[in-house]
Amino acid sequence: MSDHKQLVLDEVRTYHRETAPDREFVPGVTEIWPSGAVLDEEDRVAIVEAALTLRIAAGPSSKKFESAFAKRLKRRKAHLTNSGSSANLLAVSALTSHQLGERRLKPGDEVITVAAGFPTTVNPILQNGLVPVFVDVDLATYNTTADRVARAIGPKTRAIIIAHALGNPFEVAEVAQLARDHDLFLIEDNCDAVGSTYDGQITGTFGDLTTVSFYPAHHLTMGEGGCVLTSDLGLARIVESLRDWGRDCWCEPGKNNTCFKRFEYQMGDLPAGYDHKYIFSHVGYNLKGTDIQAALGLSQLAKLDGFIEARRRNWRRLREGLDGVPGLLLPEPTPRSEPSWFGFVITVDPEAPFSRAELVEHLEERKIGTRRLFAGNLTRQPAYIGRPHRVVGDLTNSDVITEHTFWIGVYPGLTDEMVDYMTATVKEFVARHG
Structure with missing residues (x-):
C-alpha cells in the first residue's frame, strides 16, 4: 500500500472516531429502530x-x-x-x-x-x-x-x-x-x-x-x-x-x-x-x-457470526421478558430449527381487550419502531386484486396477520437496555388494559 493511500485511510479512521454519534440511550427519547445496518470503522475504511x-x-x-x-x-x-x-x-x-x-x-x-x-x-x-x-x-x-x-x-x-x-x-x-x-x-x-x-x-x-x-x-x-x-x-x-x-x-x-x-x-x-x-x-x-x-x-461478512448471535440473544431476551403476558401470541421457532432472527413478531389476540393499533401507537409514541408483517394477506393488496392466482385451503391466519400482527427489532444495534425498555413498555400497556 502506498504511503499516500495509507495516509488517506488513517484519516478515514480518525474521521470515523471523531464523528461517532453519542450512543447514550434515553428511554422515550432515543429512537429504537426495528431494523438497521450496524456499520463500524472497518466498514467505512473498506468503502473508501x-x-x-x-x-x-x-x-x-x-x-x-x-x-x-x-x-x-x-x-x-x-x-x-x-x-x-x-x-x-x-x-x-x-x-x-x-x-x-x-x-x-x-x-x-x-x-x-x-x-x-x-x-x-x-x-x-x-x-x-x-x-x-x-x-x-x-x-x-x-x-x-x-x-x-x-x-x-x-x-x-x-x-x-x-x-x-x-x-x-x-x-x-x-x-x-x-x-x-x-x-x-x-x-x-x-x-x-x-x-x-x-x-x-x-x-x-x-x-x-x-x-x-x-x-x-x-x-x-x-x-x-x-x-x-x-x-x-x-x-x-x-x-x-x-x-x-x-x-x-x-x-x-x-x-x-x-x-x-x-x-x-x-x-x-x-x-x-x-x-x-x-x-x-x-x-x-x-x-x-x-x-x-x-x-x-x-x-x-467478517462480522456475520457476531451479528447472528446478537440477533438470537435479543430475540431470546424479548421472548423471555414477554412470556406469559396476556393478550399476546408470541412467536415460536419452527421445530428442529435454530433461527437467525430478523425480527420479533407479535400477534395481538383478537379477543384481547386492546387492539394491535392501540399497542403499536403506544410503542411508537415512546420511540419504539414497529413494522407490519410486510404485506399481510397479499391477495387483499390492491396490486394483486384481479391477478391470476389460486388459493388452496383458507387464508384465515393470513387474515389474522393482516389485522393483528406486527414486529419489533432484534438487530445487532440494539442494547440490552433498549430490549428491556421495549419489554417494559409492552408490559406497561397490557397492564393498563387488563
Missing part, C-alpha cells in the same frame, strides 16, 4: 479504499465476495445483484429459460407460495406470466407447512418459492423432498434468514436456488444489493446471463476472449464469427452490483 481504486462497476471485490459468500452458504456459485428483489426476479426467471428444455416453466404454469409475506417473493411469478398458488401459514411460526404445500400441488404445479419468515425456517427439508418427489423446482427466499439452520443444515442449501438481500435491514448490508446462489452450474450460468443483459458471453467486464473462441461462434441467425461479447441468448436485464458495494459486503 474501494473508491480509491475508481473501479466503479463490478470487479475484483465482487468476485471475491461471491466466492466467499458461496463458501459460507455451502453453494458452488453466487451471483451478486443490485437487490434481493432482483435476486428473486432472476431466480424465478432462470426457471423459464429455454436452456432447461422440457423442464422450463411456461406461462400459465403454477408456483406455490404463501399469502402472508413480502411482495417481491411473489412478484416474479406474475412478472413471468406464471400463476401463484397461495397457501396459509401458522401463527406460532408464521411459516407454512409441508402438509399445506402438498395439498396445493396440482397438475400445473412446476415450482415452489417460499421465504423463511423473519428468519424462522419453514419445514424446508420436507418441502424439498416434496419438490423432488413431484419433479418441482424449489427456490428458498433466504433474505431474512442468513445463518438459520433446519435439522442442523443451513437454510439456502435445500433448494435449487436461493436468494439473499443486503438491504440495510438484513443480516449483512451493502446499502443495496442481493445475491442468487446455487450448486447447479447450469442454473448458475442462466442466472449470470439474465443478470448481465442476457448475453451469452461469460467474460468479466473489461476482459476479452476468456473462452479463446470469441470470433468462432455461430448462434441464432447471426453470421458465423459474430463477436461473442455481443451475442444474447436470453431476454435479460442489467441487475449487477458494484465493487464498492462488494467491498462493504466483505467487511460485513
Whole structure:
C-alpha cells in the first residue's frame, strides 16, 4: 500500500472516531429502530479504499465476495445483484429459460407460495406470466407447512418459492423432498434468514436456488444489493446471463476472449464469427452490483457470526421478558430449527381487550419502531386484486396477520437496555388494559 493511500485511510479512521454519534440511550427519547445496518470503522475504511481504486462497476471485490459468500452458504456459485428483489426476479426467471428444455416453466404454469409475506417473493411469478398458488401459514411460526404445500400441488404445479419468515425456517427439508418427489423446482427466499439452520443444515442449501438481500435491514448490508446462489452450474450460468443483459458471453467486464473462441461462434441467425461479447441468448436485464458495494459486503461478512448471535440473544431476551403476558401470541421457532432472527413478531389476540393499533401507537409514541408483517394477506393488496392466482385451503391466519400482527427489532444495534425498555413498555400497556 502506498504511503499516500495509507495516509488517506488513517484519516478515514480518525474521521470515523471523531464523528461517532453519542450512543447514550434515553428511554422515550432515543429512537429504537426495528431494523438497521450496524456499520463500524472497518466498514467505512473498506468503502473508501474501494473508491480509491475508481473501479466503479463490478470487479475484483465482487468476485471475491461471491466466492466467499458461496463458501459460507455451502453453494458452488453466487451471483451478486443490485437487490434481493432482483435476486428473486432472476431466480424465478432462470426457471423459464429455454436452456432447461422440457423442464422450463411456461406461462400459465403454477408456483406455490404463501399469502402472508413480502411482495417481491411473489412478484416474479406474475412478472413471468406464471400463476401463484397461495397457501396459509401458522401463527406460532408464521411459516407454512409441508402438509399445506402438498395439498396445493396440482397438475400445473412446476415450482415452489417460499421465504423463511423473519428468519424462522419453514419445514424446508420436507418441502424439498416434496419438490423432488413431484419433479418441482424449489427456490428458498433466504433474505431474512442468513445463518438459520433446519435439522442442523443451513437454510439456502435445500433448494435449487436461493436468494439473499443486503438491504440495510438484513443480516449483512451493502446499502443495496442481493445475491442468487446455487450448486447447479447450469442454473448458475442462466442466472449470470439474465443478470448481465442476457448475453451469452461469460467474460468479466473489461476482459476479452476468456473462452479463446470469441470470433468462432455461430448462434441464432447471426453470421458465423459474430463477436461473442455481443451475442444474447436470453431476454435479460442489467441487475449487477458494484465493487464498492462488494467491498462493504466483505467487511460485513467478517462480522456475520457476531451479528447472528446478537440477533438470537435479543430475540431470546424479548421472548423471555414477554412470556406469559396476556393478550399476546408470541412467536415460536419452527421445530428442529435454530433461527437467525430478523425480527420479533407479535400477534395481538383478537379477543384481547386492546387492539394491535392501540399497542403499536403506544410503542411508537415512546420511540419504539414497529413494522407490519410486510404485506399481510397479499391477495387483499390492491396490486394483486384481479391477478391470476389460486388459493388452496383458507387464508384465515393470513387474515389474522393482516389485522393483528406486527414486529419489533432484534438487530445487532440494539442494547440490552433498549430490549428491556421495549419489554417494559409492552408490559406497561397490557397492564393498563387488563
